[in-house]
Amino acid sequence: MSSERRVTRQRRTERPAVVNDAVTRGQMARHLLDAIPILATDFSEVTGIPLATLKAYLRGTVDIANMKRSNAHKFISGLGLSDAELQELFGIPEELRGEWRSDRPPPLGSGPAILSLDEVEQLVLPAPIFGEMSLPAGISVVYRPGGTGMYYLMRLSSGQLLAVRDPVVSPGVEVLGSLLSAHFELPPPRSAELAIRPRY
Numbered sequence: 001m002s003s004e005r006r007v008t009r010q011r012r013t014e015r016p017a018v019v020n021d022a023v024t025r026g027q028m029a030r031h032l033l034d035a036i037p038i039l040a041t042d043f044s045e046v047t048g049i050p051l052a053t054l055k056a057y058l059r060g061t062v063d064i065a066n067m068k069r070s071n072a073h074k075f076i077s078g079l080g081l082s083d084a085e086l087q088e089l090f091g092i093p094e095e096l097r098g099e100w101r102s103d104r105p106p107p108l109g110s111g112p113a114i115l116s117l118d119e120v121e122q123l124v125l126p127a128p129i130f131g132e133m134s135l136p137a138g139i140s141v142v143y144r145p146g147g148t149g150m151y152y153l154m155r156l157s158s159g160q161l162l163a164v165r166d167p168v169v170s171p172g173v174e175v176l177g178s179l180l181s182a183h184f185e186l187p188p189p190r191s192a193e194l195a196i197r198p199r200y
Contacts, residue, residue, distance in 0.1 A: 019091035026060030028090055032079055035057075047078040048150055048165045067090050069099050070166055073148045076102040076109075083110050103148050103178075120144050120180060129153075131162035132181075139185040149178030 001048055006043035013030035038133045040058060044051040049071055057075075083101045085090075089171040092100045117144050122142050129135040133151050143153045147185060157172035190195045 019089065020063075021060075023060035025064040026058050026091050029064060030058050030117035032089075036079075043078055047074040049074050049078075059177075064090055065096055067100065068166070070148050070152075072100045073102045074150070076100075077104060082108045112154050121177065123153075123176075125161065127161070129161045131164045132164035133178060135163065135182050142178040142180045142183070144180055145177040147178035147180075149180065151179040153177060153179045 005104045012034050013027060015031045016027045019025055019028050033040065038046075040054055041051060047054075053062070053071065055066070057064050064075070064154060072131040076083055081089075083104075087097050087100065087126065101110040103109060105111050120142050121144075122140055123138050125135060125137050127137050129141075131154075135141065141153065151163045151165060152167040153176040153178055154164060155174045156162065163179055167193075170199055
């Protein structure tokens with residue numbers, strides 16, 4: 001009985017000579033994903049960019065240069081290079097570079113070096129958060145008003161809080177900001193119950 005080892009051929013996308021439109025930007029993205037290497041499905045899962053949207057970018061049917069700010073942050077962060085390097089590699093026009101960037105701290109990103117306390121807000125959840133992330137009532141969350149990140153904290157007109165990946169701006173919906181952290185309080189130790197009691 002012989003064991004055959006199956007070898008799969010790694011497909012490599014050529015790096016485009018010039019990057020200046022949706023198709024060549026898609027080709028550059030495929031080239032970078034092949035170089036990592038990571039499959040589009042895995043990159044979608046890691047970054048939170050919907051697979052259909054990512055495939056449209058990779059095919060060049062939607063221009064990477066016109067990504068929504070939240071997707072640009074996720075895409076850039078997922079590739080692991082600096083904002084400036086990726087802006088050059090993808091030929092992002094100067095007028096779009098203010099939006100086509102990440103909020104990572106320098107030197108990789110264009111975000112603030114250190115968040116100060118006056119740049120963030122803290123909220124004790126009066127009720128559970130629902131949406132793409134669930135958090136129980138009573139915990140404390142920290143969010144950055146106007147910031148971008150993986151999840152956004154939103155308040156509906158009913159007062160219900162949601163955590164979503166892509167915020168929807170519509171009447172009666174307030175986008176509070178990007179969710180930075182959640183703080184759970186541990187219950188007090190039950191030392192009295194856990195102490196070893198002597199037997200008499």
